[in-house]
């Protein structure tokens with residue numbers, strides 16, 4: 001046992017857990033896994049100390065194993081167990097411990113490790129130039145922050161300043177960061193509960209989620225019939241914007257990393273509403289930008305130009321924290337005010353890491369690999385769906401893939417307990433991923449994953465499904 005809780009306490013606590021962003025670290029399956037887990041002495045000791053010194057929180061502490069080495073798609077723990085990492089916090093696009101990145105960071109530390117305010121530096125400028133050249137359309141002004149949540153705050157502040165309005169519209173069930181800005185526009189009780197009043201004017205609507213359409217329409221086996229549903233999710237967004245009036249920004253992940261993929265035409269319709277109403281469109285591409293979905297920016301998939309894009313996570317190559325906000329040149333309007341001004345805004349080491357990460361993504365053709373291996377995975381998963389009634393739905397774009405487990409295909413009852421058990425069985429067999437919304441096996445491997453590795457992972461999942469559904 002590595003937690004302070006008895007199992008009856010855990011059962012009670014897990015009932016309070018709000019399924020959303022990830023799996024609970026207090027579920028009974030988690031406890032069982034821990035009890036049967038063969039953590040070594042070094043591992044057990046560190047887990048105990050982690051448990052002792054860190055504030056306990058959902059999704060993080062207590063932990064279940066200790067990372068000793070990461071390389072490519074692999075995480076190895078102190079007990080010598082190796083896991084293919086199909087989660088990686090979406091930070092490991094180029095694979096772990098990429099030698100070119102490690103060398104670039106080491107060299108940068110020797111050359112110039114920091115630049116205080118009033119000074120710029122070559123890596124920061126080169127990165128700004130590179131991102132503005134890469135970003136779609138004329139979005140070519142950037143600002144860096146040390147994490148996604150901070151970058152989301154910068155985007156929200158800029159939208160307020162640019163429009164003279166303060167309201168936002170975002171989706172229930174969304175996640176945009178753990179700071180107060182991200183909390184307010186986010187839609188997950190896991191983060192919002194007990195936090196008191198959110199930012200006023202943070203309005204929410206139900207998300208696009210065709211398989212589980214909040215408006216009750218049938219997803220028509222993955223091909224929503226827009227003649228029937230009339231894209232109510234987009235219409236409701238327009239309706240709320242019209243009622244609220246004076247909305248500064250719509251903020252959303254263009255593809256929610258569950259994943260939820262919008263129905264065809266959704267973002268074009270929302271872009272139009274935003275244009276009509278003088279509202280900015282902010283795309284949070286923190287987990288899915290930089291190639292995950294099979295295009296460098298997610299917005300390219302929908303041929304829609306946001307006013308502001310936020311990227312992060314993988315930008316630091318799975319080694320360092322850095323995020324960026326990219327905006328239209330007309331939004332460069334706050335020269336007499338501080339918008340970000342974070343201590344490490346132009347840190348030469350983090351910016352060198354980001355620059356090198358983008359180079360690696362380009363040189364190794366990782367965006368194309370994500371597209372090709374992602375399509376292969378979807379094909380295989382759809383075959384698996386034919387064989388296993390527990391798979392209610394398969395969704396994905398590039399290497400952001402979800403397998404929705406249901407106890408009954410007709411009423412789509414989420415099979416959350418089985419999903420949790422499948423996850424732990426996969427972990428036993430060397431594959432790590434997270435569940436989202438309780439019952440969706442969410443696979444987000446690094447962009448370097450090969451077709452063979454993907455097949456290996458899908459075999460592990462299929463075997464786990466077979467065992468867990470026959471018990």
Ligand SMILES: Cc1ncc(COP(=O)(O)O)c(C=O)c1O
Pocket residue numbers: 147148149150152175176177178182253257284286287312313323
């Ligand atoms: C969609 C989305 N937005 C924002 C964030 C926050 O980023 P960070 O954890 O770097 O603050 C995350 C992190 O998981 C995310 O998935």
